[in-house]
Amino acid sequence: MSEPTPLARGPVAVSPAVVRDGWEVDARIATGALTLSDESPLAKVHVRAPFDGAGRAALGVGFGRTARADLGTGEVLVVGSGPGEWLVLGAPNTAGALRASIEQRLAGTGEFTTVLDLTHGRALLRLQGAAAAAVLAGVCAIDFGDAVTPNGAALRTSLAGVVTDIVRDDRQGVPSYLLHVERSSGQYLADTLLDAGGPSGLEVTGFRGLA
Numbered sequence: 739m740s741e742p743t744p745l746a747r748g749p750v751a752v753s754p755a756v757v758r759d760g761w762e763v764d765a766r767i768a769t770g771a772l773t774l775s776d777e778s779p780l781a782k783v784h785v786r787a788p789f790d791g792a793g794r795a796a797l798g799v800g801f802g803r804t805a806r807a808d809l810g811t812g813e814v815l816v817v818g819s820g821p822g823e824w825l826v827l828g829a830p831n832t833a834g835a836l837r838a839s840i841e842q843r844l845a846g847t848g849e850f851t852t853v854l855d856l857t858h859g860r861a862l863l864r865l866q867g868a869a870a871a872a873v874l875a876g877v878c879a880i881d882f883g884d885a886v887t888p889n890g891a892a893l894r895t896s897l898a899g900v901v902t903d904i905v906r907d908d909r910q911g912v913p914s915y916l917l918h919v920e921r922s923s924g925q926y927l928a929d930t931l932l933d934a935g936g937p938s939g940l941e942v943t944g945f946r947g948l949a
Contacts, residue, residue, distance in 0.1 A: 746760055747761070749924030763779060763945040764944045772867030774865050774943070775945060776863060777947070778863075781855075783853060788849050797816055805890075810843075812832070819905075829948065837854075859921050866913070868913060871913055879896075890907075891905075892906070901920075902919050
């Protein structure tokens with residue numbers, strides 16, 4: 739008798755649950771215009787390299803910005819999350835291949851770099867909808883207007899008292915924000931956003947992925 743395949747679980751409680759790509763994810767499908775989803779199954783690879791060196795050119799994006807790219811494992815989102823820091827998000831179960839691909843890409847730069855798989859140690863939420871900026875503004879002092887934080891912007895700040903990477907990643911013209919935090923803060927942040935977004939009709943929906 740074969741052993742059952744172990745399931746991976748994100749930090750946010752799901753009910754009802756369904757299995758996708760080996761992960762237990764929320765089975766709900768929201769119908770409203772403002773949604774919150776747990777995107778923790780996405781591969782999360784953290785890169786450190788000199789702020790303005792060859793590694794930056796190899797990754798194709800600078801501090802505070804994002805770009806879609808194919809680094810050898812399919813389309814990924816490359817985020818300039820800090821000075822000399824990048825967060826690369828890819829499809830579920832690709833973290834190992836993505837890490838190896840990035841290491842190979844950076845090997846020829848001659849610079850000291852580190853590439854770490856953070857997939858299971860971090861939480862990733864997506865808040866999406868026309869009212870998403872207003873919800874975030876209720877728990878954060880940042881100006882989320884288009885003039886200050888347009889699509890493709892990335893920043894690190896305190897969101898509801900938690901250090902958070904905030905990435906604006908609009909989908910089909912709809913404002914959408916990826917929120918990357920330590921795994922231990924994932925449930926707290928989800929609960930806080932649901933409370934803040936309740937008056938605006940915020941609903942939980944299932945895992946969406948990068949597409």
